[in-house]
Amino acid sequence: MIKLEALRVFVTVAESGNIKDAADAVGRTASAVSMTLKQLEDEIGGPLFQTDRKNSLTALGNLMLDLGREQIRSFDKSVGIMRAFAHSRIGSLSIASVPSVATNVLPPILQRFLETRPQVEVELFDIDSAQVRRMVESGVADIGIAGESRAGGGVEFTPLFSDRFKLLCKDDHDLCQLGRPIEWSDLHGTTLIRNGASDRIDAEEYKQLSARSLMTVYNVTSLVALVKAGLGLTILPSLTMHGAHDGVAVLELADAAASRQVGLVERRDVPPSPVAAAFRAFALKEIPALVTSRLDD
Amino acid sequence: MIKLEALRVFVTVAESGNIKDAADAVGRTASAVSMTLKQLEDEIGGPLFQTDRKNSLTALGNLMLDLGREQIRSFDKSVGIMRAFAHSRIGSLSIASVPSVATNVLPPILQRFLETRPQVEVELFDIDSAQVRRMVESGVADIGIAGESRAGGGVEFTPLFSDRFKLLCKDDHDLCQLGRPIEWSDLHGTTLIRNGASDRIDAEEYKQLSARSLMTVYNVTSLVALVKAGLGLTILPSLTMHGAHDGVAVLELADAAASRQVGLVERRDVPPSPVAAAFRAFALKEIPALVTSRLDD
């Protein structure tokens, strides 16, 4: 059986024009090279060089030099691709994330992740938690970032950070004068605007308040605009409303349990691609640190 | 160093979905296959299968299956080409031959030669002996067929057959009545037409006759037409005028030395390509036999 290694030796000899130099180049003795060449000629079925001074090729030798070079080049390139992929230097990564993280957290994370992986292709979808789970489950996204869900399903959740809910109201609202964390009871008699994230709060008191609410707004920008216009107040994870908004105030809630767990969503039983695995490790290490500093503003 | 053989094993395992069947397919034990796979994973830098039951590939495994298959296919194809070329089943062959041989001898020879080599490409040039030598010397033709030349030059001559010169005259010419081989002296007083081939006759008597000749014609068809028209007689190698011509007679010459040696012309010090070498051997064996029967007509 002809080996690629034998072709490598042959090409080296053909290029150096003699066995001794080729032997040095491949790190063997001349006799080893000579034997390899002989074996190759036997297996191919004809002489490769015109004389045993290896400075001129036969027609067969020329053909083998061309074909051999191409095979070596192509093989080495393939191996390079395999290794690059295995070491997550190449590949593609599809991330599905809830908007708050996609907007406030992922940009610097991805930037740093891609700094050492310029060849990796990334797709980022910002969608709500339920859809994140769906995209990961169906394999459309390699990894998701979303709030924790009750049902396990085909996906697995790994917490990244916890994000406390806060109250958003107009900055001249009465509640701003309280000077202390807001109790659920403080909200009686106010107009609460529901949103996509606030359903996750488990407190019974909040649920009752929420049930009486007449408005639900999913878009954060709209939500802030409505609050600013004085149409009501709303409760959001603090990361969601990260960044100052003129005319609105962000107040602490007294209920420490009012928080959402944000974490990675991954498919169960399907191992991640090397890039996805690398991103997972990177995210697990970097996102909590980043979020901590971000929420301390 | 990753070996193509390891990729072969991996592809087989990926295709059979388990080690045992793959081991049978490649003629190894399961343990050997298992170890090869492990080594491959170490060298690439990541797992190839999702579990140690080898029925589902990782993303890396899928990539390697694709790339590996392609490498194997391409390598095997290259080796096939090398072997086919070495065994002269493919390649190209450029033959330069004098017209008499190209017309009367080569067609059946080439037909038989190519019967077992349908992929071989042949070019055939019919030109005079001097040009045959030139084409072979310059490498334009791989092999030549021509009359023997005095000067060696960069080419080598190997005799194939000897071709006696004969006299061609109008069939009502007086010489036809002699009923015996023609002596040079019989030609005194006749009109001799010189031609490209007859210069090779060494006999002093002929040379004198030839020197007196006023006409030289190189094209055999024209030559025969002139003879038939009664403008003179000419002396040609018998193969040249093979095939009956109405109205002309072919007479034996008494001078047994009046013959040309026809043979192979090959470049010195440049080994023939496998096809050329095969054709050489074939020609050396088949042409003399064919010519003998051809000239016995």
Add this chain to the structure above:
DNA sequence: TTATCAATTTCAGAAGAATTGAAGTTGGTG
């Protein structure tokens, strides 16, 4: 949950292939 069974892995020894260094050839050069 545990028992079972086949597939896989591990391990040490065996077999095989490649490599070495020394001795022997060969071919080119002065």
Add this chain to the structure above:
DNA sequence: CACCAACTTCAATTCTTCTGAAATTGATAA
């Protein structure tokens, strides 16, 4: 024609790969 360098050959050695037995693993069924 003798010399020298390059190459080949050969037997011993080293390195790699393979094998068979035993241990482990994981799926399936009781």
